Amino acid sequence: MSRLSFLLICLLSLAVGVSSSHKFSRDDFPPGFVFGSGSSAYQVEGAANEDGRTPSIWDTFAQAGKAHGATGDVACDEYHKYKEDVQLMADIGLEAYRFSISWSRLIPNGRGPINPKGLQYYNNLINELVSHGIQPHVTLQNYDFPQALEDEYGGWVSRKIVKDFTAYADVCFREFGDRVSYWSTVNEPNVFVLGGYDSGFVPPQRCSPPFGVSYCSRGNSSTEPYIAMHHILLAHASAARLYKRKYQEKQHGFVGIGIYGWWFVPLTDTKEDAIATQRAFEFFIGWILDPLVFGDYPKTMKEIVGSRLPAFTNHESKQVKGSVDFIGVIHYFNTYVKDNSNSLKMEYRDYNMDAAVELISMLDSSSFELPVAPWGLQGLLEYVKQVYGNPPIYIYENGQRMQRNLTLDDIPRVKYMHGYIGGVLDALRNGSNTKGYFTWAFLDVFELLDGYGSSYGLFYVDLDDPDLKRYPKLSAKWYSQFLKGKSVISDGIIELEKSPSALSHAHIQ
Numbered sequence: 001m002s003r004l005s006f007l008l009i010c011l012l013s014l015a016v017g018v019s020s021s022h023k024f025s026r027d028d029f030p031p032g033f034v035f036g037s038g039s040s041a042y043q044v045e046g047a048a049n050e051d052g053r054t055p056s057i058w059d060t061f062a063q064a065g066k067a068h069g070a071t072g073d074v075a076c077d078e079y080h081k082y083k084e085d086v087q088l089m090a091d092i093g094l095e096a097y098r099f100s101i102s103w104s105r106l107i108p109n110g111r112g113p114i115n116p117k118g119l120q121y122y123n124n125l126i127n128e129l130v131s132h133g134i135q136p137h138v139t140l141q142n143y144d145f146p147q148a149l150e151d152e153y154g155g156w157v158s159r160k161i162v163k164d165f166t167a168y169a170d171v172c173f174r175e176f177g178d179r180v181s182y183w184s185t186v187n188e189p190n191v192f193v194l195g196g197y198d199s200g201f202v203p204p205q206r207c208s209p210p211f212g213v214s215y216c217s218r219g220n221s222s223t224e225p226y227i228a229m230h231h232i233l234l235a236h237a238s239a240a241r242l243y244k245r246k247y248q249e250k251q252h253g254f255v256g257i258g259i260y261g262w263w264f265v266p267l268t269d270t271k272e273d274a275i276a277t278q279r280a281f282e283f284f285i286g287w288i289l290d291p292l293v294f295g296d297y298p299k300t301m302k303e304i305v306g307s308r309l310p311a312f313t314n315h316e317s318k319q320v321k322g323s324v325d326f327i328g329v330i331h332y333f334n335t336y337v338k339d340n341s342n343s344l345k346m347e348y349r350d351y352n353m354d355a356a357v358e359l360i361s362m363l364d365s366s367s368f369e370l371p372v373a374p375w376g377l378q379g380l381l382e383y384v385k386q387v388y389g390n391p392p393i394y395i396y397e398n399g400q401r402m403q404r405n406l407t408l409d410d411i412p413r414v415k416y417m418h419g420y421i422g423g424v425l426d427a428l429r430n431g432s433n434t435k436g437y438f439t440w441a442f443l444d445v446f447e448l449l450d451g452y453g454s455s456y457g458l459f460y461v462d463l464d465d466p467d468l469k470r471y472p473k474l475s476a477k478w479y480s481q482f483l484k485g486k487s488v489i490s491d492g493i494i495e496l497e498k499s500p501s502a503l504s505h506a507h508i509q
C-alpha cells in the first residue's frame with residue numbers, strides 16, 4: 001500500500017473509531033509492558049556548577065536570560081534529592097524512570113577524563129532505582145550539549161561530533177550498562193535541529209536570515225538543519241553499532257532513539273492538502289525513521305532539498321539502517337497541514353519551506369491545556385506499524401500542560417492520562433508493538449519552552465520552599481491507583497472520586 005493511501009484509510013477509520021469512555025486496568029496490558037515517568041538532566045538536576053560539571057549550551061542560553069529569565073541552575077535539585085525522589089517513585093508504584101545523563105557532568109570537556117563525582121552521581125541514581133525495582137531508561141543527549149564542544153568545533157554541524165559522541169556513549173555503556181538495559185542516543189533530534197539550526201530560537205541558536213536577525217550570529221538555515229541531523233544519525237548509528245559489538249552480548253540491552261511524533265491531519269479534504277500531509281510525514285518523521293529503517297532519506301526530501309541534503313555513502317547507509325532496537329516516541333498534540341507549494345518557488349529556502357507545508361496547531365488558543373485527542377497518538381502508532389514494519393516503541397513523553405500554581409487537583413491531567421493510556425491500549429489491541437508508556441513529567445521541572453511558567457508533573461515542587469518540597473497531585477494518586485491495579489477505571493476521574501482515600505491528601509491547605 002502506498003503511504004498516501006494508507007494515510008487516508010487511517011484517517012477515515014480513526015474518525016469513526018474514537019472511543020471516549022473506556023474501562024481498563026493495568027492488567028489489560030501485555031506482560032512486559034512498562035509504565036513510567038520521566039525527566040531530563042538539565043531540567044531536573046540543578047547543581048549546575050557543582051562537583052566539576054561544566055556548562056551545556058542550555059546553561060549558557062538560560063544564564064543569559066533567554067529562557068524567560070529562568071535557569072536550570074537549581075531546577076528540582078534532584079542531584080541532591082535523588083533518594084527522596086526515587087522513594088516517591090516507589091511509593092506510587094512507578095515501574096520505570098526515564099532520565100538523561102548530563103554529558104558535561106560526566107565528561108566536563110566533552111571528551112577526555114571522566115569526572116569521578118559525575119560518575120558517582122549516576123551510579124548512585126541508578127543503584128537507587130534498581131534497588132527499588134524501578135527500571136532505568138537512559139537518554140544520552142537531551143538538548144544539553146557540552147558548551148566546550150560547541151565552542152571548539154560547532155557541535156553537531158561538524159563531523160568530529162561522531163567520534164566524541166561515540167566515546168561518550170562508550171563510557172556510559174561501560175560504566176552503567178550492567179544495570180541499564182534501555183538506552184536512547186539522542187532525544188527528539190527532529191525538534192532539536194528545527195529549533196536550534198532552522199529558526200534558531202533555542203540553543204545553539206544557529207540560523208540565517210530571514211530568521212534570527214537579532215539572535216543568530218552564525219548559521220545557515222538552508223543547510224545546517226540537514227547537516228546537524230545527518231551527523232546525529234551517524235553518531236547514533238556509530239554508538240549503536242559499538243553497543244552491539246562490544247556490550248550487547250553481555251549486557252543484553254537495547255539502543256533506540258527518541259523522535260518527536262507529530263500526528264498530521266490535512267486541513268481540508270483537497271488532494272493538495274492530503275499530499276502535503278504525506279510530505280510533512282516524510283520531512284518531519286521520515287527524515288529520521290527512513291534512514292534508520294530503510295537506509296536513506298525519503299525520496300521526496302531528496303528531490304526537493306537536492307544537494308543541500310547530505311548523502312549517505314554505501315557504508316554509512318549500512319551502518320544507519322537497522323541501528324535501532326526500538327523507537328522512543330514523544331507525542332503531545334495534533335497538527336493540521338495546509339499545502340504551501342508556493343514556498344518551493346522562493347529564493348531563500350529553509351527547512352520549513354522545503355517541506356512546502358504550513359503547519360497549523362490544533363490547540364485552542366484560549367486554553368493553556370492540551371486537548372485530549374488520543375486518536376492522534378493511535379494514528380501515529382498505526383503509521384509506524386504499517387510504514388516501518390512495526391518496530392518496538394516506547395512512548396517516552398506524553399503529558400498534560402497546566403499553569404504552574406498551587407492547584408494539586410489537576411483533573412485535566414488525569415483526564416489526559418486516562419485518554420491517552422486508553423488510546424495506547426486500543427493501539428496495542430490493533431497490533432501495535434508498543435512496549436511502554438512514560439508520562440511527562442515526574443516532577444514540575446524546568447520546562448525548556450516555558451521556564452517555570454508551565455507544569456507537566458505528577459508532583460508539584462514548591463520553589464518558594466528552600467527545601468523544594470514535593471507534593472503529590474491528584475494525577476500522582478490516580479496513576480498510583482492504576483499502577484497498583486487496585487481499581488478498574490472508567491472515564492478517568494469519576495471512579496477515582498468514588499474512592500475517598502485517593503483524595504485525602506489532594507490539597508495542601
Ligand SMILES: *[C@@H]1O[C@H](CO)[C@@H](O)[C@H](O)[C@H]1NC(C)=O
Nearest residue numbers: 208209219220221222223308
Ligand atoms: C548557506 O549555504 C548554501 C550552500 O553552501 C549557500 O549557497 C548559501 O549562500 C548559504 N547561506 C548563508 C546565509 O550563508
Ligand SMILES: *[C@@H]1O[C@H](CO)[C@@H](O)[C@H](O)[C@H]1NC(C)=O
Nearest residue numbers: 368402403404405406407408
Ligand atoms: C491555578 O491556575 C488555574 C489556571 O489558570 C486557575 O484556574 C486557578 O484558579 C489557579 N489556582 C490558584 C490557587 O492560583
Ligand SMILES: *[C@@H]1O[C@H](CO)[C@@H](O)[C@H](O)[C@H]1NC(C)=O
Nearest residue numbers: 009010013014017382430431
Ligand atoms: C488496525 O490494524 C489494521 C491492520 O493492520 C489496519 O488495517 C487498521 O487500519 C487499523 N485500525 C486502526 C484504527 O488503526
